[in-house]
Amino acid sequence: MKITEINLSSSKSVIYCGVGAFEKYAKQLIGTNAFIVTDSNIYKIYAKLINETFVSTPVYVISAGEKSKNKKTLFNILQAMLEHNLDRDCCVVALGGGVVGDIAGFAASMFMRGVKLIQIPTTLLAQVDSSVGGKTAIDFYGVKNSVGAFYQPFAVIADSLFLKTLPVRELRCGLGEIVKYGALDKDIYNKLFENIKNFSDISFLQSIIFDCIAHKIEVVSADERDVNGVRKTLNAGHTTGHAFELFYGRKSHGEYVLIGMYYELLIAERRGICWGQYPENLKKLICAVVKKIPVYADINKAAILALHDKKNTEGLISIIVPVSEGRVEEVKLSFEEYVKELEYAAMEIQNSYEKS
């Protein structure tokens, strides 16, 4: 097991990563003045473990799925906390995937102007990404993560214990973000290449989870509040991925990130900022997770949804594109240019299928 710290100007988080972390640390870190938020999927499987580990601690179960990430669920949680007479010394435990982490984390940031938060991510995606770094949010007025807070957890417990019961779709979702880390970090990139056949092996995953967290810690330490450009790199693939996810919404988030990255990689190639063997290799990594990159028909309608992306400024769409091993770059495009580029990319993907 590995224990690491993130030291930020105003707070410190400790990450406990590895097999046995839950059993060894959860009870002791959380204490008795706590409130657990989880979702219906997790509770179905782990009710016994939760109730035996945290005896007589209130457990609030939200419906599983992104649709719970709304203001109604948020205020239901806050109301339940008030009904349980919790005070400002209490600890909110987010035990679940990204949705639970986002909404319980946001609730913790608001309750009595902020109480202690412990993230216990149970999905691969949440373990490598959302549980670390303090981003919390709900979706509001049709805009993903439009309302939220930067709120650092006191501790993160990332234990592969929970990965054993993860549906394949969720595993692919997490792998999507892991391959994204490959585009940002040469060591992760190489490790992924060497293990391209082991993507569903739990012991490989446990080791790559720590690498991804370590990379994220570095980024978050350099740019906690996403203001100086460093943290933006974590959004590689996300501008286009989010837009497709919002418009089509069938696959998992991580797969859309990779589909977005694939389209954005083609844009980078066309603009001459990514060349040689690298784009072909990165495409292989992407296709190890997303077997077939979709060719979308309504690309201009989907692209409209990228207009609300938080990275955008001055009316320009911002995309973070891969340029070489471990390196990405920001490209800013007008909406018209962006749509044209996406249409070219779709055509190119279509052509490659017709050729093969």
Next chain:
Amino acid sequence: MKITEINLSSSKSVIYCGVGAFEKYAKQLIGTNAFIVTDSNIYKIYAKLINETFVSTPVYVISAGEKSKNKKTLFNILQAMLEHNLDRDCCVVALGGGVVGDIAGFAASMFMRGVKLIQIPTTLLAQVDSSVGGKTAIDFYGVKNSVGAFYQPFAVIADSLFLKTLPVRELRCGLGEIVKYGALDKDIYNKLFENIKNFSDISFLQSIIFDCIAHKIEVVSADERDVNGVRKTLNAGHTTGHAFELFYGRKSHGEYVLIGMYYELLIAERRGICWGQYPENLKKLICAVVKKIPVYADINKAAILALHDKKNTEGLISIIVPVSEGRVEEVKLSFEEYVKELEYAAMEIQNSYEKS
């Protein structure tokens, strides 16, 4: 005019305090990518000034009064910001009293996980207290400020320009908090005593506003997130004052703070931690604002509302009582003790009226 900074671990606020601050700094600090929140009272009087100063900046007008400090108004503001296509580089301007500062500040903290906030307090209370220090909140589930954030404004512009149109009730409200600062700061205490006849004089107020802000800056710098006890001192009078305010709710917040402080001062006297000439002098200062301290009949019912106070821990009621010039102390009481003490205090006040 005076310009001061608050330097906190994660942010910096600049305070512009004095006559002319609005005219000189508001437009330049706020820029063009902004969203103004104000209330119906302010907008009735200052619509022209606002629209001429901030040309073509959207203005969102909430109903004046504490009842607007709820989640519905909060999300209406956030929705309006999305409808105006504001991005994460925008600036939210809270132009109004404490309610506007609280709700617009909280909205700024949440929108896209936090955008720039400028406080332009228009009431005496907001100028000396709520606009400085970063506390924002809404009332939820019957509990005052139960949901909120610590969110530092980028700038505060405190200009007595707005005080000229302030109703007497609002002036008394601000004076309530100013006299509270007197209990915390010997220099303010002495200045108040010397000016006990000038409490409604605008030029006296302009000078004491700066002293109060300076005191608050010192406290907030030592304890931004209200965790080590320093910031708690600002809540002198508030535990009991809040409870009375929630239960009776006729007078202004600042007057309830002083009524609370009066009751808590009697508790301190009875417990032997405040004695000599000081309590009598402080009572004189309090009564220069609240002419007659009420004797409440339903004190035990009102006291129940103190059970939700955020300072409480381990089931004990926490009150911050005056002990000597410029010094306060925390006293923790069980609910039963607290009710008994309040009943004694009420009896004592009743007796003093019968004697005189």
